Amino acid sequence: MNPGSSQSRYDVVVVGGGHNGLVAAAYLAREGLSVLVLERLDHTGGAAVSATAFAGLPTRLSRYSYLVSLMPEPLMADLQLDITLSSRRYASFTPTLRDGRAGGLLVERHEREATRASFAELTGSDDEYEAWREFYADVAELSHVVAPTLLQPLPTDRELRARIDPGIWRDLVERPLGEAVERRFRDDTVRGVVATDGLIGTFASMHDPSLAQNRCFLYHLLGNGTGEWRVPVGGMGSVTGVLEKAALTAGAEILTEAGVSAIRSDPSGAAGGGPAEVDWTSSDGSRHTVEAGTVLANVAPWVLRILLGDDADPETKPVGAQLKINLLLDRLPRLRSGVDPAVAFAGTLHLGEDYSQLEAAHADAADGRVPGTMPGEVYCHSLTDPSILGDVPAGTHTLTYFGLHTPATLFDADPEGAKALAVERAIASLDQHLVEPLASCIARDADGNPCVEAKIPQDVERDLAMPGGHIFHGDLDWPWASSRARLETPAQRWGVQTDRDGVLLCGSGARRGGAVSGLGGHNAAQAVLEAR
Numbered sequence: 001m002n003p004g005s006s007q008s009r010y011d012v013v014v015v016g017g018g019h020n021g022l023v024a025a026a027y028l029a030r031e032g033l034s035v036l037v038l039e040r041l042d043h044t045g046g047a048a049v050s051a052t053a054f055a056g057l058p059t060r061l062s063r064y065s066y067l068v069s070l071m072p073e074p075l076m077a078d079l080q081l082d083i084t085l086s087s088r089r090y091a092s093f094t095p096t097l098r099d100g101r102a103g104g105l106l107v108e109r110h111e112r113e114a115t116r117a118s119f120a121e122l123t124g125s126d127d128e129y130e131a132w133r134e135f136y137a138d139v140a141e142l143s144h145v146v147a148p149t150l151l152q153p154l155p156t157d158r159e160l161r162a163r164i165d166p167g168i169w170r171d172l173v174e175r176p177l178g179e180a181v182e183r184r185f186r187d188d189t190v191r192g193v194v195a196t197d198g199l200i201g202t203f204a205s206m207h208d209p210s211l212a213q214n215r216c217f218l219y220h221l222l223g224n225g226t227g228e229w230r231v232p233v234g235g236m237g238s239v240t241g242v243l244e245k246a247a248l249t250a251g252a253e254i255l256t257e258a259g260v261s262a263i264r265s266d267p268s269g270a271a272g273g274g275p276a277e278v279d280w281t282s283s284d285g286s287r288h289t290v291e292a293g294t295v296l297a298n299v300a301p302w303v304l305r306i307l308l309g310d311d312a313d314p315e316t317k318p319v320g321a322q323l324k325i326n327l328l329l330d331r332l333p334r335l336r337s338g339v340d341p342a343v344a345f346a347g348t349l350h351l352g353e354d355y356s357q358l359e360a361a362h363a364d365a366a367d368g369r370v371p372g373t374m375p376g377e378v379y380c381h382s383l384t385d386p387s388i389l390g391d392v393p394a395g396t397h398t399l400t401y402f403g404l405h406t407p408a409t410l411f412d413a414d415p416e417g418a419k420a421l422a423v424e425r426a427i428a429s430l431d432q433h434l435v436e437p438l439a440s441c442i443a444r445d446a447d448g449n450p451c452v453e454a455k456i457p458q459d460v461e462r463d464l465a466m467p468g469g470h471i472f473h474g475d476l477d478w479p480w481a482s483s484r485a486r487l488e489t490p491a492q493r494w495g496v497q498t499d500r501d502g503v504l505l506c507g508s509g510a511r512r513g514g515a516v517s518g519l520g521g522h523n524a525a526q527a528v529l530e531a532r
Helices: 019-030 072-080 112-123 128-149 159-162 166-176 177-184 188-198 212-225 236-250 301-307 357-368 416-431 457-465 519-531
Strands: 010-015 034-040 050-052 060-062 090-098 101-109 253-255 256-263 276-282 288-295 320-331 349-351 376-379 398-409 454-455 503-506
Touching: 010 019, 010 276, 019 034, 019 236, 019 519, 050 236, 060 236, 060 398, 090 188, 101 112, 101 188, 101 288, 112 128, 112 188, 128 159, 128 166, 128 177, 128 188, 128 212, 159 166, 166 177, 166 212, 177 188, 177 212, 188 212, 188 349, 188 357, 236 253, 256 288, 256 301, 288 301, 301 503, 320 416, 320 457, 349 416, 357 398, 376 416, 398 416, 416 454, 454 457, 503 519
Parallel strands: 010 034, 010 288, 034 253, 090 349, 288 503
Antiparallel strands: 050 060, 090 101, 256 276, 276 288, 320 398, 320 454, 349 376, 376 398
16 A cells, blocks of 8 residues: 555545446546545455455455446446356246245246246246246346446436336336236245345335335346346456456556545535545555545445535435345255255345245334344355365355345344344245255354354445445435436436535446446546546
């Protein structure tokens, strides 16, 4: 880490070295702008990092973010990113217990006869599978229209609505998603598998009038027009690594262990009131100030307000809603259904996510209780990318659990106690489908401790400065503008504006932020370039 920046003024200062900040820095430095990236941690990447989480073991886990869908292929080509994103062999498997019989719903990545047969065995006919195919064809129609606009100035809802079937627009954009799910599907498990994409990191009922679940659903099915979630080979840190290289190669300057404490910008904007100023402190305690023609804030909007001088407002602080558990196993556990574990764990394994279970879990959490039946999803990334394992015994695998409906408020009173209960219930939701308890498969680290790492929203906030541990920096917004919105400035047209003209959002809190996409960084960079 350099003790200070190489100059006192930059065209652009990026606050936060997460993946979006690196994308913005790479685009702007390529155009000849002087760019400084300031990151408070001792490494870049934010949530998009790999780490050795267990003592004495070489396996590198994607510790926070873990899959890539939304990053547009043209962006990767623009920046010449040498990233390999591998497709998972199967899309999902949902183990079931009905009338004492263990079974499950298998969905192939490219659906063929095995998927149809699995639907028929579970539901008793082909009706649900036909409804499934029709529903996702409708989702694809919307995605094919919206996805190409993500790297362009914001379209309006009126422009997009004119290009999409009115029924599809109504079901996915205008009415609570639960209405369409309940109307189109009859089976509780099938309904739940559809619904889960609307609830990842989003605490909402499927009938929430805010439509937060609809927006979350769209982002999870939108990526590159297909919505496929792929595994970054080498772990999520490989994504950060190539982005950092792109930024440095283009000429950007990156300082780690540089904690920003204040941003000063005239409310009329840097253009009218002179350069903005950014205060930061290095690891040795020395304080620094740099001037910036434009500041790009790769932090949550709630944090940005504090850096600009406002008081922290607990009423508007985001509330994250997820439980992340990273595990290392000596072997994959066997399932009661008899399905090959290498098949069941190859995609997304759904647990406690029947539609009725999702709604019951939301009701529990809304009343302040850790859900009695924990809904969550399990991924085994090492089946797709064994390179992350390192030199470990044969049969070793990673396992990642992502739990739903666990808002930060559940853990406020007793963080460790509530976390322990949530982890216990998450593992129990898997154990009921296993021949052997998961505990018998968990590896131990060099100190003899079980290889289990759990992160609740409070941990995410502490580690990454994401307020409330909210993985999207706040509720997602539609990736388009209202037809009544003001789109007069470059920042408004690209969805990155704040109330300071010289300060733009470039992270997940931007209009089209959320997930590992690079969209916030790309769009902020384009707004800066358009304004020059």
